[in-house]
Amino acid sequence: MLATVTSILRERGLLAPDEEPGYNVTAVSGDVMNIGAHTRDAFFHVKAKKSGVLPAEYANYCSAWRSFPQHVPEPLGCYAKHGREIIVFRGVRHRPVRVGSIARDQHRVAGKIIGFLKASVQGATVEHPGAAHRAFLRALRERTADPISSGILETWTGAPHLDDLPHISQHGDFVVNNLGLAGSGLVVFDWEDFGRVSFPGLDLCTLLASDTRFTAERLRDLIRGDTRAAPCYSDLLHEACAVLGLTPQLFRQLIPLYLVIFLDLKRDYGAAIRDLLGQTLSELQQLIETH
Numbered sequence: 001m002l003a004t005v006t007s008i009l010r011e012r013g014l015l016a017p018d019e020e021p022g023y024n025v026t027a028v029s030g031d032v033m034n035i036g037a038h039t040r041d042a043f044f045h046v047k048a049k050k051s052g053v054l055p056a057e058y059a060n061y062c063s064a065w066r067s068f069p070q071h072v073p074e075p076l077g078c079y080a081k082h083g084r085e086i087i088v089f090r091g092v093r094h095r096p097v098r099v100g101s102i103a104r105d106q107h108r109v110a111g112k113i114i115g116f117l118k119a120s121v122q123g124a125t126v127e128h129p130g131a132a133h134r135a136f137l138r139a140l141r142e143r144t145a146d147p148i149s150s151g152i153l154e155t156w157t158g159a160p161h162l163d164d165l166p167h168i169s170q171h172g173d174f175v176v177n178n179l180g181l182a183g184s185g186l187v188v189f190d191w192e193d194f195g196r197v198s199f200p201g202l203d204l205c206t207l208l209a210s211d212t213r214f215t216a217e218r219l220r221d222l223i224r225g226d227t228r229a230a231p232c233y234s235d236l237l238h239e240a241c242a243v244l245g246l247t248p249q250l251f252r253q254l255i256p257l258y259l260v261i262f263l264d265l266k267r268d269y270g271a272a273i274r275d276l277l278g279q280t281l282s283e284l285q286q287l288i289e290t291h
Helices: 002-011 057-067 106-123 129-142 147-157 160-164 202-211 216-224 231-244 248-268 271-290
Strands: 022-027 032-038 043-050 075-081 084-090 179-182 185-188
Touching (some): 002 022, 002 043, 106 179, 106 185, 129 147, 129 160, 160 248
Antiparallel strands (some): 179 185
């Protein structure tokens, strides 16, 4: 595999003729391998996966790059080799954002997130988004067997609030672990789900939920508007909602629906994250119903 990656980098003119890159390899699963390729002057991120796994991933990255070039690692090419799809990105030197950083507003990350959300609304051009949102929820309801998720979807599919939601393409996995701080500002990774959902506020919800480690009690507090333990959540929520065209009250009401949508997005991923989200959603609904 490394010889194949070296050949691709050489074909792209990313290596000097006599240069051999250094590599570090992380196997994410049996189907996906992440490779860091280091040269004298640059480094590249390479993702090698079994052909057919998330086939639209590269197209989604390219779409994200066109929309957010200041926030997205540049996609440099996609190649089919030996039954694998190999995607090459320009590496971005960055500091990772840690869980809990949003609550503490470490490195003033809240302001950088607002900047990203402002960029995201530039593509909100659908004139009658309510119909599109209802069609999306109906399709989601048809493939959902879980009774808790089904109940939430049934409640929201006919809700008049959907007419008040703009149509904004979401990252789809906007969690703390996919964020980094670079010299250019906030860099966002893992865009394979970009554009699969256009419910505004989903990315904000997954960001806050991940910063709480998907803890049902803290999400219940967010829904209630009780953010005394993390005042930054309240400040970020209010400013972000103003950018997204939502009221804070509507955003809080939508949190269970956002979690259902996020759970559906994870249907092609490992069981661990689906189990975590399912447990969080179940516990959150119990807390809402009993308090």
